[in-house]
Amino acid sequence: MATITIDWQPDKAAAVPIYQQITNYFQHQIARGDWPMGAQLPSQRKLADQFGVNRSTLITALEELSAVGLITSNPGSGMVVSGNHWSSLLAEHVDWTKYVKAGQFKPNSHALQKINQFETDAVIRLSTGEPAPEQFPRALFKRAFAHLGQNLTSLNYTEPAGILALRQQIARHLQKVGIQTQPANILITSGSLQALQLVSVSLFPKNATIYTEAPTYVKSLHVFQSAHTRLAGVPMDDQGMAYWQMTPPTPDQHAIIYSIPTFNNPTGIVMSATRRQQLLQYAQEHRLPILEDAAYQDVWFDHQPPQPLKANDTSGNVIYFGSISKSLAPGLRIGWTVASQPVIDRLTDVRMQTDYGASSLSQLVLAEILADPDYETYQAHFRTVLAAKAARAQAILTHYWGDFATWQAPSGGFYLWVRLADWINIPKLFDLATAQNVLFNPGSIYDFQPNQYVRLSFSYESSERFERGIQILTRLIKANFHP
Amino acid sequence: MATITIDWQPDKAAAVPIYQQITNYFQHQIARGDWPMGAQLPSQRKLADQFGVNRSTLITALEELSAVGLITSNPGSGMVVSGNHWSSLLAEHVDWTKYVKAGQFKPNSHALQKINQFETDAVIRLSTGEPAPEQFPRALFKRAFAHLGQNLTSLNYTEPAGILALRQQIARHLQKVGIQTQPANILITSGSLQALQLVSVSLFPKNATIYTEAPTYVKSLHVFQSAHTRLAGVPMDDQGMAYWQMTPPTPDQHAIIYSIPTFNNPTGIVMSATRRQQLLQYAQEHRLPILEDAAYQDVWFDHQPPQPLKANDTSGNVIYFGSISKSLAPGLRIGWTVASQPVIDRLTDVRMQTDYGASSLSQLVLAEILADPDYETYQAHFRTVLAAKAARAQAILTHYWGDFATWQAPSGGFYLWVRLADWINIPKLFDLATAQNVLFNPGSIYDFQPNQYVRLSFSYESSERFERGIQILTRLIKANFHP
Ligand SMILES: Cc1ncc(COP(=O)(O)O)c(C=O)c1O
Numbered sequence: 001m002a003t004i005t006i007d008w009q010p011d012k013a014a015a016v017p018i019y020q021q022i023t024n025y026f027q028h029q030i031a032r033g034d035w036p037m038g039a040q041l042p043s044q045r046k047l048a049d050q051f052g053v054n055r056s057t058l059i060t061a062l063e064e065l066s067a068v069g070l071i072t073s074n075p076g077s078g079m080v081v082s083g084n085h086w087s088s089l090l091a092e093h094v095d096w097t098k099y100v101k102a103g104q105f106k107p108n109s110h111a112l113q114k115i116n117q118f119e120t121d122a123v124i125r126l127s128t129g130e131p132a133p134e135q136f137p138r139a140l141f142k143r144a145f146a147h148l149g150q151n152l153t154s155l156n157y158t159e160p161a162g163i164l165a166l167r168q169q170i171a172r173h174l175q176k177v178g179i180q181t182q183p184a185n186i187l188i189t190s191g192s193l194q195a196l197q198l199v200s201v202s203l204f205p206k207n208a209t210i211y212t213e214a215p216t217y218v219k220s221l222h223v224f225q226s227a228h229t230r231l232a233g234v235p236m237d238d239q240g241m242a243y244w245q246m247t248p249p250t251p252d253q254h255a256i257i258y259s260i261p262t263f264n265n266p267t268g269i270v271m272s273a274t275r276r277q278q279l280l281q282y283a284q285e286h287r288l289p290i291l292e293d294a295a296y297q298d299v300w301f302d303h304q305p306p307q308p309l310k311a312n313d314t315s316g317n318v319i320y321f322g323s324i325s326k327s328l329a330p331g332l333r334i335g336w337t338v339a340s341q342p343v344i345d346r347l348t349d350v351r352m353q354t355d356y357g358a359s360s361l362s363q364l365v366l367a368e369i370l371a372d373p374d375y376e377t378y379q380a381h382f383r384t385v386l387a388a389k390a391a392r393a394q395a396i397l398t399h400y401w402g403d404f405a406t407w408q409a410p411s412g413g414f415y416l417w418v419r420l421a422d423w424i425n426i427p428k429l430f431d432l433a434t435a436q437n438v439l440f441n442p443g444s445i446y447d448f449q450p451n452q453y454v455r456l457s458f459s460y461e462s463s464e465r466f467e468r469g470i471q472i473l474t475r476l477i478k479a480n481f482h483p
Numbered sequence: 484m485a486t487i488t489i490d491w492q493p494d495k496a497a498a499v500p501i502y503q504q505i506t507n508y509f510q511h512q513i514a515r516g517d518w519p520m521g522a523q524l525p526s527q528r529k530l531a532d533q534f535g536v537n538r539s540t541l542i543t544a545l546e547e548l549s550a551v552g553l554i555t556s557n558p559g560s561g562m563v564v565s566g567n568h569w570s571s572l573l574a575e576h577v578d579w580t581k582y583v584k585a586g587q588f589k590p591n592s593h594a595l596q597k598i599n600q601f602e603t604d605a606v607i608r609l610s611t612g613e614p615a616p617e618q619f620p621r622a623l624f625k626r627a628f629a630h631l632g633q634n635l636t637s638l639n640y641t642e643p644a645g646i647l648a649l650r651q652q653i654a655r656h657l658q659k660v661g662i663q664t665q666p667a668n669i670l671i672t673s674g675s676l677q678a679l680q681l682v683s684v685s686l687f688p689k690n691a692t693i694y695t696e697a698p699t700y701v702k703s704l705h706v707f708q709s710a711h712t713r714l715a716g717v718p719m720d721d722q723g724m725a726y727w728q729m730t731p732p733t734p735d736q737h738a739i740i741y742s743i744p745t746f747n748n749p750t751g752i753v754m755s756a757t758r759r760q761q762l763l764q765y766a767q768e769h770r771l772p773i774l775e776d777a778a779y780q781d782v783w784f785d786h787q788p789p790q791p792l793k794a795n796d797t798s799g800n801v802i803y804f805g806s807i808s809k810s811l812a813p814g815l816r817i818g819w820t821v822a823s824q825p826v827i828d829r830l831t832d833v834r835m836q837t838d839y840g841a842s843s844l845s846q847l848v849l850a851e852i853l854a855d856p857d858y859e860t861y862q863a864h865f866r867t868v869l870a871a872k873a874a875r876a877q878a879i880l881t882h883y884w885g886d887f888a889t890w891q892a893p894s895g896g897f898y899l900w901v902r903l904a905d906w907i908n909i910p911k912l913f914d915l916a917t918a919q920n921v922l923f924n925p926g927s928i929y930d931f932q933p934n935q936y937v938r939l940s941f942s943y944e945s946s947e948r949f950e951r952g953i954q955i956l957t958r959l960i961k962a963n964f965h966p
């Protein structure tokens with residue numbers, strides 16, 4: 001079996017971290033074919049000696065190389081070069097994830113990964129921002145399927161902006177929240193996350209500043225970061241974004257506001273009607289375009305929230321993002337973007353190069369369901385159940401956590417944003433809890449700085465399982481932390 | 484009403500085209516708020532005088548400004564500033580489309596736009612690369628819907644790489660073409676176009692060279708161009724890509740091969756088994772990773788084509804892209820990528836930031852259908868009908884076009900790649916034909932240079948409508964062109 005020779009050492013004075021110099025060196029040797037596939041690597045001890053580095057630096061480098069598939073370790077036979085040419089390109093791109101991981105949110109990527117990994121397992125998911133499976137309207141879907149089974153005569157590529165019948169239903173649906181629009185101003189996307197992504201790649205200027213509420217929806221931050229923007233968190237009070245606290249951009253800076261005015265994720269805060277008017281005004285004055293994320297628009301408890309910003313946007317300055325994920329079914333992957341026609345046209349163009357449109361099946365099924373007279377009844381029931389679960393969740397928290405936790409009662413959305421007493425170490429609690437199969441989201445993943453918050457979803461789990469989860473967390477808190 | 488004053492002139496000595504300097508200037512004035520919304524623009528004559536340019540240059544600039552929504556012309560009242568802050572950003576991004584439009588394929592963007600625009604109207608579509616609606620297996624879908632109607636208990640976000648049951652079905656399906664793989668090596672995407680897009684943004688090095696067959700699938704070229712790669716066309720003979728005609732990259736250049744070895748779009752050429760071995764070998768020697776686009780894998784007529792490159796890829800050097808669009812239904816928007824696990828993991832990561840997964844509904848329906856014992860029967864029937872339509876289309880061409888057209892009989896796929904005699908002006912024929920509601924694809928949109936080919940799809944239209952289309956084209960050719 002081929003072995004390899006090494007006559008190189010990292011440059012300890014260089015700015016590039018040493019482990020990275022090592023991965024670069026391996027990647028280069030393998031990419032050029034100097035180290036053939038299957039070749040045996042020297043032992044870790046020999047490598048560390050040769051490079052003049054300590055074992056832990058070496059291991060960091062080897063782990064990265066093995067994560068991208070350039071080397072594999074076979075028990076017994078040590079490490080061998082396993083890379084194909086893709087692994088080698090992958091290694092070059094390691095910076096891409098680094099970018100995300102090394103950004104503001106680095107300390108939390110560990111938590112996020114664990115959450116993603118566990119989301120599909122049999123655990124108590126107080127982390128999951130989805131409707132409860134029990135609330136899934138089987139009858140509505142069954143009727144839509146039966147109807148399609150009778151009438152569907154083909155499933156071909158659709159109109160670039162989305163099936164017209166669906167855009168018409170969405171336009172009608174939006175009227176109920178005060179947005180007057182028409183199909184030509186609507187683009188159907190694969191969830192609203194895709195819409196954020198499309199806007200980022202096709203409209204954001206490089207190095208733009210994105211003002212977001214702090215805290216805010218974490219996946220939007222990742223999308224914005226990948227578009228090489230600068231993120232600036234703006235605090236909220238109980239009326240919403242405290243816009244006057246942003247440093248206004250100079251005329252030559254590009255800046256954009258991203259807001260979740262209705263049931264902000266994670267805090268549940270609703271921007272008041274007055275604040276909405278003021279924000280629109282401020283944005284107009286400072287020439288700040290606005291992205292309005294309305295994912296939770298339809299999941300209010302007792303009374304409809306104030307009209308969306310878009311409803312009072314006379315200049316086309318607001319791009320509005322809606323989604324069916326929170327009020328019906330995230331698995332449909334359907335969202336809608338409402339904007340002026342040039343913006344819709346551009347986004348549609350880019351989207352046609354991206355994936356050629358959203359699933360026609362999802363679009364057809366959703367158009368059927370939105371047109372079904374029972375959809376209103378379902379929605380009303382959905383909201384009643386959700387409100388009851390929110391109330392129950394708060395009663396549970398008061399009972400178990402009354403001594404060391406505080407929160408604002410939400411008027412809609414899926415989440416309780418709970419502040420825990422300072423003596424509770426949240427990262428540690430997170431690790432203890434996952435080990436017990438209870439998941440929650442540490443508040444720090446949503447914010448620009450560490451904090452004492454956790455986000456608990458009352459939507460996904462039943463109230464019984466919510467209580468069970470809280471009981472386990474309570475036991476962990478009492479056993480491990482003390483005032 | 485506000486009017487605006489202009490004290491600026493384009494720099495005629497600058498490298499930036501004059502119309503572009505004008506759009507930049509407008510965009511800047513509007514973005515800074517110097518020209519308020521609703522302000523009246525001087526007349527075209529005054530503007531041309533002020534800028535010292537001729538009317539047609541001015542109009543080019545004004546059209547672009549109006550396309551992005553920065554100005555609108557109201558009949559009667561002339562032009563006014565209409566831009567919101569998004570239009571202003573849009574104007575900044577005009578370069579993005581320019582990039583695509585101004586690339587190798589510029590002369591054809593006109594044709595492509597027309598095609599996109601007409602695809603949804605009631606015309607004879609000899610351009611459409613989709614299964615015929617008549618071949619849509621209603622019974623299979625009806626059964627799948629009924630089954631889901633009974634059993635579906637929720638539609639939530641799915642596993643990041645795609646629903647396991649579907650990945651299992653795909654793995655089983657791939658065995659039939661000689662690919663041994665498992666769910667962990669499969670990523671489900673929203674069509675294979677999305678997979679090409681994901682690979683481009685997450686694995687392509689900047690300034691890489693992409694070797695593609697010439698001619699090749701035009702949308703892949705757009706995706707690659709947007710990733711800022713250099714495209715290099717490689718000729719084909721009747722065995723497929725003539726790989727020895729590529730200039731091998733130097734060790735420090737990054738290069739990647741993109742191939743459609745089976746029923747190449749548009750030519751229908753099938754790479755022979757020997758050529759496949761040679762290409763794999765060549766790629767290995769020159770350290771060229773391979774993208775294998777197998778969109779037409781399952782649509783063969785009389786005998787299965789040679790095994791995919793991926794079936795004989797021992798090193799993980801090939802990324803394989805499959806799709807259900809050509810053999811079942813493009814509207815499902817489902818494709819699958821097969822690659823080594825680090826590559827799948829990376830693509831999955833990026834995809835989760837992009838749109839959070841493909842429609843669960845599409846995935847569930849497809850998993851049902853692939854598992855249905857009747858799927859095989861459907862496929863066999865689909866192929867028989869397709870082969871008959873291909874034969875019929877060729878008989879029609881021989882009858883009407885025998886004197887001035889030549890082509891190779893395809894053994895699968897959707898297309899006839901037809902060379903027309905030199906005296907036929909194809910761009911002109913295209914315009915005449917669209918005016919008569921007949922669409923075909925000029926060969927030049929697929930190639931790196933003008934040519935005398937047209938791509939005719941025999942798949943989408945019935946043979947009767949195919950004949951009708953050819954009759955119209957024949958009449959146009961005879962009336963307008965002469966040997
Ligand atoms: C605020 C917010 N916006 C957007 C989304 C994305 O939803 P989808 O892509 O499913 O429409 C979510 C989901 O968690 C969200 O909380």
Ligand SMILES: Cc1ncc(COP(=O)(O)O)c(C=O)c1O
Binds near residue numbers: 675676776779807
């Ligand atoms: C060669 C080739 N690859 C990929 C695609 C994209 O198909 P989809 O994104 O529907 O899977 C097409 C469709 O025309 C094609 O011809």
